[in-house]
Amino acid sequence: MQYNVLEYLERTVQEFPDKIAYANESTGITFREVYNQARAIGTFLSKKGVYKQPVVVFMNKCPEAVAAFFGVVYGGDFYVPIEEEMPRFRIQLILNNLNPRAIICDQASKKVMDTFHFGGEVYIYDEMVVTSIDEDALGRIRETAIDTDPIYVIYTSGSTGIPKGVVACHRSVIDYIESLSEVLGVDQNTVFGNQTPFCFDASLKELYSTIKAGATTYIIPKNLFMFPVKLVEFLNRYQINTVCWVVPALTMISALGTLDKTKPECLRTIAFGSEVFPIKQFNLWRRALPDAQFINLYGPTEATGMCCYFKVDRPFEEGEVLPIGRPFKNTEIILLDQNNRVPARGELGEICVRGTSLTLGYYKAFDKTYEVFVQNPLNNAYPENIYRTGDLGRYNDRGELVFVSRKDHQIKHMGHRVELGEIEVNVNMIEGIKSACCVYDEEGKKIVLFFVGEASEKEVAATLRERLPRYMLPNRIEVLEVMPLTTNGKIDRKSLKEQINAKKKEK
Amino acid sequence: METLLEILKELHPEVDFENCDTLIDDNVLDSFDIITIIAEISSEYDVNIPAEEIVPENFNSAKALYALIKRLSDE
Numbered sequence: 001m002q003y004n005v006l007e008y009l010e011r012t013v014q015e016f017p018d019k020i021a022y023a024n025e026s027t028g029i030t031f032r033e034v035y036n037q038a039r040a041i042g043t044f045l046s047k048k049g050v051y052k053q054p055v056v057v058f059m060n061k062c063p064e065a066v067a068a069f070f071g072v073v074y075g076g077d078f079y080v081p082i083e084e085e086m087p088r089f090r091i092q093l094i095l096n097n098l099n100p101r102a103i104i105c106d107q108a109s110k111k112v113m114d115t116f117h118f119g120g121e122v123y124i125y126d127e128m129v130v131t132s133i134d135e136d137a138l139g140r141i142r143e144t145a146i147d148t149d150p151i152y153v154i155y156t157s158g159s160t161g162i163p164k165g166v167v168a169c170h171r172s173v174i175d176y177i178e179s180l181s182e183v184l185g186v187d188q189n190t191v192f193g194n195q196t197p198f199c200f201d202a203s204l205k206e207l208y209s210t211i212k213a214g215a216t217t218y219i220i221p222k223n224l225f226m227f228p229v230k231l232v233e234f235l236n237r238y239q240i241n242t243v244c245w246v247v248p249a250l251t252m253i254s255a256l257g258t259l260d261k262t263k264p265e266c267l268r269t270i271a272f273g274s275e276v277f278p279i280k281q282f283n284l285w286r287r288a289l290p291d292a293q294f295i296n297l298y299g300p301t302e303a304t305g306m307c308c309y310f311k312v313d314r315p316f317e318e319g320e321v322l323p324i325g326r327p328f329k330n331t332e333i334i335l336l337d338q339n340n341r342v343p344a345r346g347e348l349g350e351i352c353v354r355g356t357s358l359t360l361g362y363y364k365a366f367d368k369t370y371e372v373f374v375q376n377p378l379n380n381a382y383p384e385n386i387y388r389t390g391d392l393g394r395y396n397d398r399g400e401l402v403f404v405s406r407k408d409h410q411i412k413h414m415g416h417r418v419e420l421g422e423i424e425v426n427v428n429m430i431e432g433i434k435s436a437c438c439v440y441d442e443e444g445k446k447i448v449l450f451f452v453g454e455a456s457e458k459e460v461a462a463t464l465r466e467r468l469p470r471y472m473l474p475n476r477i478e479v480l481e482v483m484p485l486t487t488n489g490k491i492d493r494k495s496l497k498e499q500i501n502a503k504k505k506e507k
Numbered sequence: 508m509e510t511l512l513e514i515l516k517e518l519h520p521e522v523d524f525e526n527c528d529t530l531i532d533d534n535v536l537d538s539f540d541i542i543t544i545i546a547e548i549s550s551e552y553d554v555n556i557p558a559e560e561i562v563p564e565n566f567n568s569a570k571a572l573y574a575l576i577k578r579l580s581d582e
Contacts, residue, residue: 226531226538226566229558252538256545258558414539462521470537476517 003147005170006073008177008211009035016188016214022063022207023238024219029063031214034070037129041071042138044123044131045102051141054153054363056080056095056103058113061198061219064125066207068104069152069198071128076141077102078150080165081199084109089467092116093162094155097364104128147171153363154201156301157418157472159409161425165363166201172304175356177208179328183295183309184242184269190215191266193240195225195249196415201301202274205244215242225249228258235264243267244297246274246415251281259288273297273306275412276403279318286312298324298403301417302372302387303353307331308401323400324393331355333401334386335393340377343394348404351393352376352386359387411440413447416471423449423474426467430455435483437491438474441500449474450496452483508573514547515569528568536566544572554579 017032072079101120147170155163196202224231299306310325335349343349361369409420420438427436432454484492
């Protein structure tokens with residue numbers, strides 16, 4: 001039985017030592033290099049006495065960053081990926097939450113990291129990997145490791161304005177990667193094209209499936225996701241046959257008419273998630289690649305990546321919805337209604353996840369953890385946690401699970417999970433703001449911010465830019481004289497939504 | 508040009524679109540912006556930008572983008 005994610009790497013390095021594991025346009029590293037560099041980093045951390053600690057990896061998105069992740073795990077620590085594109089304010093919040101003793105940087109990112117406040121040490125990747133590997137030290141670390149030890153913390157949007165760090169362990173990642181590779185059909189011939197940033201759990205799919213199966217992952221430059229023809233050229237140049245992308249990355253290609261001009265010739269498995277795939281766009285893809293396998297994936301970060309899948313097995317027409325299908329092996333989905341009972345077949349319920357794939361909870365946030373990692377209300381005999389996703393779903397006539405909506409103000413935008421409350425908290429912190437509310441225009445896929453106060457739209461936009469990630473920035477900002485309120489004094493979101501729709505009609 | 512500047516300002520009120528010529532190189536615009544801009548141009552100017560014209564050179568400045576619109580509407 002496998003207890004540690006590193007066993008994937010250790011098996012694969014025996015079989016394919018000289019095969020490229022991770023690459024980008026300019027450089028690639030083999031499994032042997034990943035293995036050796038990771039063990040050097042583990043040794044380095046152990047020498048510094050950094051053990052069972054969060055270790056931030058703040059590097060440019062490159063193949064070596066992946067080796068750094070595994071290096072942290074070799075050291076008996078858990079990694080926290082942070083990217084330079086995150087706004088400074090958010091990075092500082094994360095550093096405050098973690099109080100890390102060690103941060104791994106490259107030469108360029110070190111200069112940026114030096115401008116932040118934290119108590120730990122910054123170590124340079126290139127200097128760490130020349131450490132001579134201490135097999136004994138690494139052996140001792142492994143011997144005492146258990147599969148419920150954490151391996152990473154990944155931050156997700158929090159409605160109070162503070163991002164929540166989701167802590168995952170060996171066991172949940174192994175459980176996930178085993179089922180996922182089976183569903184995607186990953187083997188040594190798989191060539192992934194990675195789109196998602198390493199600071200999201202979405203990238204686990206490529207990073208871990210690659211070491212499990214001896215596959216190869218190409219990291220696609222972010223810039224190409226603006227330029228569809230160049231993106232398809234990239235896929236063809238590196239003969240990429242498998243992608244697991246957020247839906248907007250795929251619709252960007254199809255909506256701009258790219259597939260009429262050029263096609264990703266080698267793609268055979270196209271998995272997608274993060275939000276609902278509009279059928280019109282989906283059908284453009286299916287027509288362009290009729291022999292490819294399309295797989296809809298669904299799952300929250302709190303359940304280690306994905307927990308449901310649907311292999312598209314029939315034509316879908318506009319107006320229909322792609323189901324999220326069925327749970328992965330060794331995972332159960334429970335629907336619960338408002339009274340914590342299982343609703344009748346076909347009725348709406350909150351999607352709750354039960355199984356080993358549940359993560360450990362939020363880092364240094366017990367109260368937040370206990371709000372959503374709760375005792376299974378259907379079990380009154382012994383302790384058993386389920387995760388309440390806050391997503392509402394139901395079963396269709398075929399018995400397939402379908403996502404319907406959210407029960408709160410969390411949205412999916414540009415492939416990311418966003419708490420509208422987090423944006424509002426940040427607006428309210430700006431001087432002169434009296435009241436703020438964000439509404440999501442689902443049709444136009446825009447976050448619209450309404451506010452009352454002294455500041456100008458321009459000032460608000462500029463301040464938010466410093467504090468929030470790109471995908472959380474409002475797409476439109478409107479100043480109001482007064483905020484509409486409901487009879488019991490809450491901000492009237494419905495009326496704001498109606499304002500958006502009325503404006504559209506004017507046009 | 509006025510209409511185009513309005514479209515761009517609506518997306519990023521804090522950017523000086525009259526003078527910036529590194530909209531792509533300096534990551535001012537992202538993929539969401541590009542899609543929005545293309546959709547707005549299509550409805551305001553009745554011009555469809557074909558996939559092969561969606562390249563960095565055409566989106567680095569408002570001027571370059573306007574030249575593209577002019578060229579496509581003349582064709």
